Amino acid sequence: MNKQELIDAVASATGTSKASTGEVVDAVLKVVSKAVAAGDTVQLIGFGSFSQGTRSARTGRNPATGQEIQIAASKTVKFTAGKVFKEAVNR
Numbered sequence: 001m002n003k004q005e006l007i008d009a010v011a012s013a014t015g016t017s018k019a020s021t022g023e024v025v026d027a028v029l030k031v032v033s034k035a036v037a038a039g040d041t042v043q044l045i046g047f048g049s050f051s052q053g054t055r056s057a058r059t060g061r062n063p064a065t066g067q068e069i070q071i072a073a074s075k076t077v078k079f080t081a082g083k084v085f086k087e088a089v090n091r
Contacts, residue, residue, distance in 0.1 A: 036077055046084035053078040 001009070003025070011021040032042050032050055041051040057073040081089070 044082070046082050048079055048081040048085055051078050051080070052076070 007018055007022045007025050010016075010025065011018045014021065035042050036050050036052050039052055041049055043049040053076045055074050055076055058071050060069050060071045061067065062069055
């Protein structure tokens with residue numbers, strides 16, 4: 001499911017217009033992105049939580065040449081599925 005299909009499904013389920021649903025979905029994604037970028041955790045009970053993680057610097061290999069390269073430390077986004085979501089997937 002892509003973003004437009006998500007908007008269509010939510011609009012259908014709520015009976016609202018696709019335009020207003022699209023604005024709401026965009027706003028939710030923007031708020032979650034800003035919060036996680038600021039280092040906060042966004043917890044959606046029953047669904048899961050989004051948080052910021054870190055990756056330490058490491059040595060990797062260039063697959064084309066086999067030469068060793070240094071990969072810099074970076075921040076990453078972590079998603080942990082909630083209990084209800086996990087149970088729904090595992091049914």
